[in-house]
Amino acid sequence: MNLLNIKYEKYKLPNGLEVILHQNKNLPLVAVNIWYKVGSAYEKRGKTGIAHLFEHMMFQGSENAAKEMHFRFIQEAGGTLNGSTTFDRTNYYEKLPANFLELALWLESDRMGFLLPALTLEKLDNQKGVVANERLERYENQPYGLAWEKLLGCLFPENHPYSWPTIGYLDDIKSYTLEDVTGFFKNYYSPSNACLVVAGDFESVQCKDLIEKYFGGIPSNGYSSKNSFEIPSLDKTIQVKYEDNVQLERIYIAWHSDKAYTNDDAGLDIISDILCGSKNSRLYKKLVYEKEIAQDVSAMQISGELSGIFMIIATAKPGKDIDELKKEIFYELQNLQENGVTARELVRCKNGIKSSFIYSLQQIDNLADHLNAYNFYFSEPNSFIKDLERYEGVNNDSVKSISKRYFTKPNVQLTVVPQGKGSL
Amino acid sequence: MSIDRSKIPHPFQEIKFTLPEIKNFILSNGLKVLFVQREFLPIIRMNLITGCGSIFDPIIKNGLANLFSMMIDEGAGDYNALELSEEFDILGSSFNASCNHDNIFLLVRTLSENFERSFELFCSIILKPHFNDQDFQRERRKVEVKLLQQKDEPEELAYIAFNHIVHGKNNPYAFPVLGYEESIQKLSIDEIIKFYNKNFSPDNSYLIVVGNISEADLTASLENYLSNWRIKSDLIKPKFEFAKNRKSISILNKEGAVQTEIRVGHRSSSRNTPDYFSKTMMNSILGGQFTSRINLNLREAKGFTYGATSNFSYYINSGEFCVSTSVSTENTLEAVTEILNELENIKTGVTPDELDFARSSMVRKFPSQFESDDQIASNLSLLAIQNLPYDYYDKYLDNIKSVSIEEVNQAAVKNIKLDEMSIVLVGDKNKLLNSFASSRFGDVQIINEKGEIVQ
Numbered sequence: 001m002n003l004l005n006i007k008y009e010k011y012k013l014p015n016g017l018e019v020i021l022h023q024n025k026n027l028p029l030v031a032v033n034i035w036y037k038v039g040s041a042y043e044k045r046g047k048t049g050i051a052h053l054f055e056h057m058m059f060q061g062s063e064n065a066a067k068e069m070h071f072r073f074i075q076e077a078g079g080t081l082n083g084s085t086t087f088d089r090t091n092y093y094e095k096l097p098a099n100f101l102e103l104a105l106w107l108e109s110d111r112m113g114f115l116l117p118a119l120t121l122e123k124l125d126n127q128k129g130v131v132a133n134e135r136l137e138r139y140e141n142q143p144y145g146l147a148w149e150k151l152l153g154c155l156f157p158e159n160h161p162y163s164w165p166t167i168g169y170l171d172d173i174k175s176y177t178l179e180d181v182t183g184f185f186k187n188y189y190s191p192s193n194a195c196l197v198v199a200g201d202f203e204s205v206q207c208k209d210l211i212e213k214y215f216g217g218i219p220s221n222g223y224s225s226k227n228s229f230e231i232p233s234l235d236k237t238i239q240v241k242y243e244d245n246v247q248l249e250r251i252y253i254a255w256h257s258d259k260a261y262t263n264d265d266a267g268l269d270i271i272s273d274i275l276c277g278s279k280n281s282r283l284y285k286k287l288v289y290e291k292e293i294a295q296d297v298s299a300m301q302i303s304g305e306l307s308g309i310f311m312i313i314a315t316a317k318p319g320k321d322i323d324e325l326k327k328e329i330f331y332e333l334q335n336l337q338e339n340g341v342t343a344r345e346l347v348r349c350k351n352g353i354k355s356s357f358i359y360s361l362q363q364i365d366n367l368a369d370h371l372n373a374y375n376f377y378f379s380e381p382n383s384f385i386k387d388l389e390r391y392e393g394v395n396n397d398s399v400k401s402i403s404k405r406y407f408t409k410p411n412v413q414l415t416v417v418p419q420g421k422g423s424l
Numbered sequence: 425m426s427i428d429r430s431k432i433p434h435p436f437q438e439i440k441f442t443l444p445e446i447k448n449f450i451l452s453n454g455l456k457v458l459f460v461q462r463e464f465l466p467i468i469r470m471n472l473i474t475g476c477g478s479i480f481d482p483i484i485k486n487g488l489a490n491l492f493s494m495m496i497d498e499g500a501g502d503y504n505a506l507e508l509s510e511e512f513d514i515l516g517s518s519f520n521a522s523c524n525h526d527n528i529f530l531l532v533r534t535l536s537e538n539f540e541r542s543f544e545l546f547c548s549i550i551l552k553p554h555f556n557d558q559d560f561q562r563e564r565r566k567v568e569v570k571l572l573q574q575k576d577e578p579e580e581l582a583y584i585a586f587n588h589i590v591h592g593k594n595n596p597y598a599f600p601v602l603g604y605e606e607s608i609q610k611l612s613i614d615e616i617i618k619f620y621n622k623n624f625s626p627d628n629s630y631l632i633v634v635g636n637i638s639e640a641d642l643t644a645s646l647e648n649y650l651s652n653w654r655i656k657s658d659l660i661k662p663k664f665e666f667a668k669n670r671k672s673i674s675i676l677n678k679e680g681a682v683q684t685e686i687r688v689g690h691r692s693s694s695r696n697t698p699d700y701f702s703k704t705m706m707n708s709i710l711g712g713q714f715t716s717r718i719n720l721n722l723r724e725a726k727g728f729t730y731g732a733t734s735n736f737s738y739y740i741n742s743g744e745f746c747v748s749t750s751v752s753t754e755n756t757l758e759a760v761t762e763i764l765n766e767l768e769n770i771k772t773g774v775t776p777d778e779l780d781f782a783r784s785s786m787v788r789k790f791p792s793q794f795e796s797d798d799q800i801a802s803n804l805s806l807l808a809i810q811n812l813p814y815d816y817y818d819k820y821l822d823n824i825k826s827v828s829i830e831e832v833n834q835a836a837v838k839n840i841k842l843d844e845m846s847i848v849l850v851g852d853k854n855k856l857l858n859s860f861a862s863s864r865f866g867d868v869q870i871i872n873e874k875g876e877i878v879q
Contacts, residue, residue, distance in 0.1 A: 003465065026464050028439035029792055064429045068724060071715045076781055077435070078788020097788050102433035110429060129727025133683075137730050137750050141683040143576035201439075213427055245680070247572045279509035289506070292562060295569045317569055344514070351516035355535055361465060362796035 004357060004384035008371065009204065015220040016192025019211055020371055020381050022199040024364060030200035032104040033093040033368035034112070035376060037195075037225035038188035040168070041087040041161040041306055049131070049168015050176060052085040054184050056127040058092060059083070062107075063114035067123060070107055077103055080365075085166055088227070088305040089376060095365040098201040105198075105214045112194065113218035115185055121178055128173055135167050143246045144416050151252050154238050154412040155309065160229060162307055190221040195375055199368040229306045231256050234410040241415045248295060249322045249421075250315040252414040253329065255406050257301060257308035261377045266390035267402045268301035268310050273349045274341055274399070275299045275312070275332065280348075282332050283312070293320045293328070305377075310406060322415055333407040340396040340403075353391050357384060441791040443817055444800060446807075447639060451646060453653055454627025458804045458814075459642060460634045462797060466536040468635030469797050470546065473808050476623035477526040478603075479596035479662050479741075485610050487603015491563060492619045493523035496530070498559035501548030505559055508545065517542040519549070525597055526740045527809060528624070536636045540645065547649035553620065560613040571605055574873075578678060578750070578850045581873060582685040585676055586848045588875025590691045590744055594665040597742050604874065625656035630808035634797045664741055666691065669844035671866030676873065677853035684756040684851030688763050689746035690844040695738035695810040701823045702835035703736055708782040709832070710734050710770045710840075711747060715781075718747060718766050726762065728755045736839070738810065745839065753852050757859040760847060764865065767840050773833045786824050848875075 008022045040051045061067040074081045079096035094104050139145040149165040156163035167173075196215065198207055233256060258264040275283045276299040287294035297314040314325045360366055374383035447459045478489040497519060498505040512519045517534035530549065534542035574580050584600050591598035631650075633642060669690040697703070704712075711718035711734025722732040732749035747767070751759040794800055807816055847865055849856055860868055870879035 027791060027795055028441050029795065068715060068720065072781070073432070075713055075715055075785045076788075078785055078790070078792065080789075080792070095792060097435075097439050097791060099436040099439050100788075101436070103435070106429070106433050114429070126724065126727040130723055130730060133728065133750075133752065134730040136683045136752055141578060141681060141750070143573070217427070245678075246576050248569070278513050280506050280513065285506065289562070292565065295566070295573070317565075318572065348510070348513045352513060355467075355516035355518075355533075358465060358467060358535065359533070362467075362798070364795070 003361065004388065006367070006371065006382045006384060008381050010375075010381060013191065013212070013216055015216070015218055016190070016222065016224065017215050017218070018195040018375070020195065020197045020375060021204060021207060022197070022367070022371060022381075023202065023204065024199060024367075025201045027364070028098040028201050029095060029364055030098045030101045030104070030198065030202055031093065031095045031365040031368040032101070032108060033091060033197040033199070033365065033372055034108055035195050035372040036090045036189060037088070037193050037376070039086050039088045039090055040164065040166040041227055041304070042188065042225065043161060043164070043168075045158060045164065046172065047180070048164045048172045049166075050180060050184055051090060052166055052168060053127065053131050053173060053176060054181060055083045055085045055090050056131055057119065057124065057181060058111050058115065060123040060127065061118045062111040063117040064110050065107055066118075070111070073103060073107060079104070086304070087162055087166060091369065091372065093365055093369065101198070101202055101207065102210055105210050108196070109214035109218060112189060112191060112215070115189070116182060119178065119181065124176065124178060124181060128176065131167070131173055132170060135170060135173070139167065144244060144250055146244070147250070147252055147414060147416055150240065150242060151254055151412060151414050154240055154414065155254055155256065156307070157232055160232055162304065186221065187223065188225070190223050191215060191218050192220045192222055192224050195372055197368045197371045197381075199371065200364045227305060231259070231307045234412070237410045237413065239413045239415075241417060243419050243421065244416050246416060246418055248315050248318060249418070250313065250416045251322050251326060252311060252313050253326070253411055254309055254311040254414075255409055255411045257310040257406060258303065259305060259308055260303035261387070261390070264402050264406070265301060265303050265308060267394045267398050268308070268406070270346070270349050270391060270394045271336070271399060271402065272299035272301055272310070273352065274345050277349065277352070283314070283329060286332065287314060287325060287328055291328070293317055294325055326413070333403065336403040337400060337407060340400040343396075346395070350391055354388065357388055439791065444794060446804065446814055448814055449643070451626065451651060453651065453655055455629055455631055455650065455653065456808070457631045457633065457646065458808060459639065460800050460804065461637065461639065462634060462800070463636050466636050467797060468534055468536055468539050468633065468637050469801050470532045470543075471632040471801050471805055472530040472550065472629060473632065473805055474528045474624055474629040475526065476528055476619070476628060476659060477524050478599065478601040479525050480623060480659065481596070481599065481603070484607060485615065486599045486607040487567065488611055488615055488619060489528060490523040490601050490603065491560070491567060491608065491611060492616050493521045493528045494563045494567070495555055495560060495616050496521050496553050497549050498563065499554035499556060501552045504554070508549070511545055512542065515542055519546065523601055525601060539637060543645050544649060550650070551653055555613055555617050555620070557613040560616060564608055564611065567602060567608055568605065571602060578681065578683070578685040581676055582687050582748070582848055582850045584873070585674065585850070585871055585875035586687040586689070586746060586846070587744070589672070589674055589846050589848060589871070590669055590689065591742065592665070592667045595742075596662045596664065597739055622657055623659055626650075626653045627655050628659060630805075632801050632804045632808065634801045634804065666742070669841070669846050671843055671845055673847045673849065673860055673863070673866050673868045674871045674875070674877070675853050675856050675860075675868065676848070676850045676871050678851055679853070681753065681851045683750045683752055684849050684856065685750045686756065686760060686763070687746055687748050687848040688760065688767075688845055689744060690841050690846055692736055692743040692745040692839060694741055694743050699831065699835050699838070701827050702831040703839055705779065705782050705786070705824070705827050706770065706774070706832045706835040706839070707734055707736055708786065709774050709778045710766065713785065717770070718763065721762055721766060722749060722751070722759060728759050732763075740809065753855050756849065756851065756856060757863065760865065764845065767842060767845070770836045771840055771842075774829065774836070776829060779829050779832055783824060783827070787821055790821060
């Protein structure tokens with residue numbers, strides 16, 4: 001499909017910074033998006049959450065932009081900005097009116113090269129407080145909010161960096177010193193470990209000159225991340241139960257699965273859609289619609305650089321037995337292994353994916369982040385078509401064989417129960 | 425190359441931005457249509473907005489409009505509920521229905537190549553919904569359980585309680601869209617059918633269409649599929665009684681909660697207020713952005729919270745002013761104190777720099793608000809919902825630019841009402857009672873999950 005064929009230019013500065021430019025003059029907007037190849041998967045047990053805490057520190061000002069000025073400059077220019085941290089990478093992005101491109105490049109380069117002179121203990125303590133509250137708000141004070149980190153802890157061995165959540169543990173977050181944060185920056189925030197995407201309405205020559213002007217002089221330590229771990233396996237199924245302030249029981253069933261954009265990754269995405277992606281999907285229809293034993297059911301393939309996680313989550317209706325939900329879920333998984341899927345189910349699912357690819361092209365900041373993601377995983381930014389072809393290639397036979405290989409393996413079954421109902 | 429990094433780069437020459445052209449027409453049955461043609465991508469989205477949200481729920485039957493919105497796609501025309509959903513899915517199109525206090529929303533998203541078929545399905549939902557009792561019973565059970573789950577969600581509880589307290593129990597905006605456990609038990613499929621026959625009417629609706637379709641093709645489809653949607657009887661407008669809010673602290677107990685959800689505010693004017701732009705600029709300085717006073721204080725100076733915002737929100741017949749944040753239990757009193765200090769401070773005036781910043785930010789952000797079809801559709805929806813003139817966006821920048829510092833200061837004096845501040849805290853009651861018992865912020869009262877005073 002022609003419109004998914006994204007034209008771009010890619011090159012590397014002598015200091016190792018990768019640059020990807022994509023021109024699109026539909027609207028007078030420009031998106032700047034940087035991926036640093038570091039996330040929580042580069043942490044050690046006992047020192048968790050520093051990648052994410054560091055993301056916060058990147059908004060605390062740099063040598064030439066005082067605290068809060070990063071936000072102020074971009075917002076004054078009518079732009080939007082943020083950052084995010086995952087297992088594998090940290091990204092920073094802004095979208096502005098096209099005439100403010102230079103401002104964004106100045107700010108991004110200042111914190112890439114000149115963050116440390118502006119780093120203070122006061123700023124660190126302040127952001128430790130903010131992140132501690134983020135953890136309280138988004139995890140501890142949310143119903144089922146701690147399920148994800150408990151699940152990771154069961155699924156991955158203790159030394160595997162996917163065994164803790166990206167936000168980190170509270171005690172670790174509180175423990176960080178200026179030396180920790182400085183060391184983290186020196187190790188990982190080198191231009192040689194980053195990729196800059198500029199997408200939108202700009203002139204190519206001018207943009208390249210500005211990138212050279214602002215990023216060219218940033219010294220490099222030559223580091224480029226390479227993280228490698230085997231996908232772990234379980235000897236036997238693990239069943240865990242914990243109590244939370246919730247009204248309804250919920251079960252999480254999880255398997256290790258393939259890494260992002262490899263082998264069975266797309267097939268598992270399709271399977272998750274066939275199981276739970278619509279009213280007619282197999283588990284939704286049976287558990288929520290027909291039998292009404294579940295309030296909700298969802299399935300997802302979450303994949304990163306080191307492993308994937310295939311997960312099914314179901315919440316029991318009041319008075320319904322979680323074991324009954326589990327029995328139905330495994331019955332449908334068995335059914336997939338033996339009988340596969342119908343042609344119509346595959347068409348439904350693939351058409352949905354194709355549409356979502358096209359909708360995703362609407363916003364230039366979203367497109368910029370996609371280019372960075374494809375470059376990260378495929379070393380090829382223009383991979384929308386290749387990505388879509390992964391899904392087109394899934395058929396009845398592959399669904400059956402994937403189901404057989406995964407759903408017969410040991411897994412983690414985590415049940416969250418209302419307070420006072422926890423005895424196993 | 426050596427450069428002087430301390431120099432803040434100047435913008436290049438001013439950008440050229442042209443607003444998309446908004447077309448409007450009215451069908452013979454009174455349906456108003458707002459349309460923007462966009463040719464970047466082969467996609468189309470439609471919003472049908474019908475002015476019969478939950479404020480039209482009869483008083484002991486809260487939750488009726490919402491259940492109506494959940495029922496409208498449970499089978500229509502030739503298809504039962506599952507078949508209908510399948511028909512959309514096979515096209516890669518999506519359909520979604522929802523409800524708020526003022527309106528019912530039916531949304532469709534489709535590739536241009538599937539427009540005709542998607543529109544046909546969409547219209548069968550509007551014109552020929554099935555409304556079977558069996559589907560009704562199941563959807564109602566879904567709401568029952570949703571209401572149960574809400575008891576675990578602190579933000580949701582805080583929102584419902586705040587809304588109830590500032591609007592007062594004789595006002596239809598005081599009741600949650602989902603209704604209550606006991607009120608949804610009073611509903612039946614007959615009520616849903618009655619609601620459809622009475623309230624769901626073209627002369628009470630707007631259709632918003634944005635995307636890659638010509639005006640001729642669109643009007644042909646509208647003519648073909650929607651011209652026999654008949655006008656229903658007149659809606660009976662709900663009555664609104666507005667009492668002045670009083671200073672109070674309302675605590676909703678969440679035993680052992682590690683955080684407190686905080687809401688501070690009062691009822692405020694509806695959207696047609698003449699000082700809308702001054703209010704908006706004032707709020708941008710106070711709490712509308714990351715760099716606003718409240719967030720800088722509570723997050724960046726104190727480290728109390730992940731984020732804090734203030735907001736004027738607008739219903740058709742009312743409005744609210746609300747500061748919201750969540751902080752750990754032990755910092756709750758100090759956080760509330762800081763919020764009230766900021767509210768007092770803004771009434772003493774803003775600085776010219778603050779106003780320049782707010783103005784610059786809002787003016788320059790304007791083009792990026794017309795990037796996706798979804799954004800344009802929601803901009804058009806605002807015109808429809810709030811009955812704004814169709815040239816609203818043409819005049820928007822002039823309206824922002826012309827707000828003076830005196831007007832912003834007046835907006836603060838007039839719209840931030842310290843003697844009406846209703847404080848809602850969802851958190852650990854005993855600890856909160858201890859710290860707030862002797863505060864100067866008003867009487868402390870204990871409330872239930874509906875926002876009713878129990879003690």
